[in-house]
Every structure is written in C-alpha cells, then in structure tokens.
Amino acid sequence: MKVAETLDRISSINIFNTIDIPHCSWYVFMSKIKVALLGVGNCASGIVQGVYHYMDVAKEEEAVGLKNLFLQGYHPRDIEFVSAFDIETGKVGKDLSDAIFSPPNNTTKLVDVPKMDVPVLKGSVLDGVSDSVKHIIKISESPEVDVAQKLRESNAEIVIDLLPSGAKEASRWYAQESLEAGCAFINATPVFIASDVKWGKRFTKAKLPLVGDDLMDQVGATALHKTLLKLLSDRGVSISETYQLDVGGGAESLDTLERTKEVKRIVKTKAAETALPYKTSIVAGSTDYVDFLQNRRDSYFWIKGLYFGRTPVELDVRLNTIDAPNAGSILYDVIRGVKIALDRGLIGPLPIVSAYAFKHPPQVMPLTEAEQSFDKFIAG
Numbered sequence: 001m002k003v004a005e006t007l008d009r010i011s012s013i014n015i016f017n018t019i020d021i022p023h024c025s026w027y028v029f030m031s032k033i034k035v036a037l038l039g040v041g042n043c044a045s046g047i048v049q050g051v052y053h054y055m056d057v058a059k060e061e062e063a064v065g066l067k068n069l070f071l072q073g074y075h076p077r078d079i080e081f082v083s084a085f086d087i088e089t090g091k092v093g094k095d096l097s098d099a100i101f102s103p104p105n106n107t108t109k110l111v112d113v114p115k116m117d118v119p120v121l122k123g124s125v126l127d128g129v130s131d132s133v134k135h136i137i138k139i140s141e142s143p144e145v146d147v148a149q150k151l152r153e154s155n156a157e158i159v160i161d162l163l164p165s166g167a168k169e170a171s172r173w174y175a176q177e178s179l180e181a182g183c184a185f186i187n188a189t190p191v192f193i194a195s196d197v198k199w200g201k202r203f204t205k206a207k208l209p210l211v212g213d214d215l216m217d218q219v220g221a222t223a224l225h226k227t228l229l230k231l232l233s234d235r236g237v238s239i240s241e242t243y244q245l246d247v248g249g250g251a252e253s254l255d256t257l258e259r260t261k262e263v264k265r266i267v268k269t270k271a272a273e274t275a276l277p278y279k280t281s282i283v284a285g286s287t288d289y290v291d292f293l294q295n296r297r298d299s300y301f302w303i304k305g306l307y308f309g310r311t312p313v314e315l316d317v318r319l320n321t322i323d324a325p326n327a328g329s330i331l332y333d334v335i336r337g338v339k340i341a342l343d344r345g346l347i348g349p350l351p352i353v354s355a356y357a358f359k360h361p362p363q364v365m366p367l368t369e370a371e372q373s374f375d376k377f378i379a380g
C-alpha cells in the first residue's frame with residue numbers, strides 16, 4: 001500500500017486502490033466520489049466515521065462488517081464528503097468532523113475523525129423540526145445558504161438525504177436543489193421521491209440518477225422479518241399472523257412518534273408482505289421512543305402459523321442493534337452503485353439499486369433476487 005498512499009498524498013482528487021490477485025497487486029486509478037450530506041444526524045455520523053474506520057483495510061476478508069470492500073474498484077475511502085447541511089445550532093458552522101459528535105447525536109464513536117475542512121452550512125428549515133424534538137434540536141440563527149449554489153461550489157456529484165423522516169417538505173425542497181445543482185440523489189428517508197413517478201421524470205429529464213426510498217438496514221428488522229417469513233413459508237408453514245415492532249432512543253425515533261408512525265407502518269408492512277406468496281395478517285412498524293436506549297433499537301418479532309397436520313408453531317425473536325452503523329454497509333454500496341451509474345451515463349430512477357437497498361423502491365423485488373440483480377448491475 002505504500003505506493004498507493006504516496007500517490008494519494010500527491011493528488012487530493014484521485015487515489016490508487018489495490019486489487020489483490022494471488023502473487024501480484026494491481027494499482028487501479030479511481031476517482032473520488034464527491035458526496036454532500038443533508039442532515040448531520042446519527043446516520044451521517046456513522047457513514048463519515050466508517051470511511052476512516054475502513055481507510056486502511058486492503059482485503060475483502062479483513063473488512064469486518066462490510067458486504068463489499070470494493071465495488072468495481074471503488075473502496076469506501078474513495079467517498080469524499082465535500083459539503084454538509086444542517087439547521088441545529090450546535091452543528092452549523094462546525095467542521096463536519098466535530099458536528100457528527102454534537103448532541104443530540106448519540107450514536108457510537110467508532111474512530112477519531114481528523115479535521116475535514118467541511119463546514120456544516122445552514123440549510124432551509126421548512127418542516128425539519130417537529131414539536132416533539134424542539135427541546136433537543138435548537139434551530140441555528142445563522143442565515144440560510146443557497147443550497148444549490150453551495151452544492152455546485154463544492155463539486156458535489158451525489159447528494160444523500162438523511163433528514164428526519166417527518167421532514168417531507170424539506171426533503172422534496174432539497175431534491176429540487178440537487179436537480180438544479182446537477183447532482184444525483186439518494187433518498188434514505190421514507191418520503192416518497194424515487195418511488196414517485198413525477199420525481200423520476202424530473203431526474204430523467206435532468207439526466208441524473210435517483211435512488212430510494214427509505215433505506216433498508218444491514219441487519220434491520222425488515223430484512224430479518226422478510227427472511228424469517230420466507231424461510232417458514234418455503235418450508236411449508238402456513239403463517240396466519242405476524243408482527244414486527246420496535247423501540248429506539250435516537251432523535252429520529254422521537255420524531256417518528258409524532259409525524260411518521262403511520263407512513264413507516266405502511267412502508268414496513270408492505271415490505272414484509274412481499275416475502276409471502278399469500279395474504280396474511282401482518283403488522284410492522286415503529287412503536288415508541290425510549291430515551292435511555294440512546295441510539296440503540298430493540299426490534300420484536302412474533303410469528304404464528306401451522307405446519308404438518310395443522311400443528312401450531314410460534315416464533316418470538318428480539319433483535320438488538322445500534323441504528324446508525326446499521327446503515328453504513330448498505331449506504332456505501334448505494335453511493336458506489338450511484339457513482340457507477342454516473343460513470344456509465346445511466347439516468348433517472350435506478351430500479352435495481354433501489355430494490356436492493358430500500359424498503360419502498362420504484363419496483364419491489366424479493367431480497368435474494370434484488371441482491372443477485374445488484375451484483376450483476378455492478379459487474380456491468
């Protein structure tokens with residue numbers, strides 16, 4: 001890696017990645033992936049820290065916790081955060097490396113992050129802050145910047161929407177700013193943008209890729225619920241009732257209580273339904289906020305069904321995770337998938353990347369099919 005590191009220092013724009021093949025190493029010239037962040041909350045903290053956490057990992061088998069260390073030669077360290085927007089007084093004006101650790105962010109610290117020279121800029125508030133989070137999110141008095149202009153100045157090519165899920169108006173407003181700045185858009189929130197035909201047409205017209213909506217976690221409740229339902233159904237169990245409910249302690253969980261409980265329930269229930277070839281009673285959604293959980297999330301699953309001779313079976317499972325790191329591996333795949341789409345001149349909603357990584361994509365696919373299609377898409 002010495003040659004690669006030296007060359008990396010020479011050029012701030014490009015670095016060289018190594019692809020390990022037995023008995024030799026190939027140095028591949030990769031461009032940086034210039035990313036802008038909307039919302040410097042817990043999830044943003046996870047993906048910024050992850051870049052430094054995985055910086056020196058050179059081999060797939062050493063990349064603990066990542067599904068893919070390399071995608072078409074792109075490594076997580078190729079992701080460069082070039083601009084960031086928030087509205088919280090403790091984050092606006094700070095360097096991104098500090099803002100990611102500012103309250104009310106309460107996710108795990110994975111690594112020390114060096115100064116990044118990316119000041120967090122004040123975006124547009126719109127419906128960003130709900131009544132229930134006003135006691136923990138104080139709006140900065142700094143003037144709002146021209147977001148499209150700042151995106152252009154920072155040479156951002158991909159914008160990631162990590163606003164609170166209830167910030168519908170703000171998410172759509174930022175999507176429009178991204179269009180104006182000529183940036184591809186990744187919508188991690190449950191606001192319908194990539195799955196809305198009107199937005200799809202706008203991005204197609206602007207010749208820009210668009211993916212979303214509502215990111216699926218790496219070991220999230222939706223993926224586990226779908227897998228359990230499919231496993232039991234494939235083994236001939238007739239499932240009659242099932243629920244998946246969770247509690248969390250991040251600001252997002254508090255915001256969900258007031259504004260997006262219903263939409264999250266619809267999205268998660270629909271996603272679980274796609275795992276079964278028949279209709280049954282399914283309830284899936286977020287239930288409550290428990291402050292002392294911090295950024296932890298407890299998800300509870302219950303499944304009831306009948307197997308051979310109508311014999312009853314019940315399954316009770318609890319999954320305990322930390323929210324922000326749960327988005328990292330999938331988001332890195334999405335960021336690199338969108339960059340590959342840009343490299344290949346693909347435009348408009350990307351159905352495969354969306355089906356692979358999001359709960360409410362423009363086109364739903366079973367998990368395994370989505371994963372296989374994603375791998376084929378990456379391989380070109």
Ligand SMILES: NC(=O)c1ccc[n+]([C@@H]2O[C@H](COP(=O)([O-])OP(=O)(O)OC[C@H]3O[C@@H](n4cnc5c(N)ncnc54)[C@H](O)[C@@H]3O)[C@@H](O)[C@H]2O)c1
Pocket residue numbers: 038039040041042043044085086087088105123124125126127128129137161162163164165166167170188189190214215216217250251252323324325326327
């Ligand atoms: N594992 C995950 O973290 C995960 C998984 C799936 C989806 N998501 C989605 O990602 C989004 C972010 O989640 P989070 O846990 O980081 O939330 P968070 O509440 O920790 O962060 C949201 C950030 O957005 C900022 N914000 C609010 N209004 C704004 C505005 N108008 N302009 C700019 N910034 C604004 C807040 O100050 C805060 O810093 C949510 O919509 C969530 O549903 C996250």
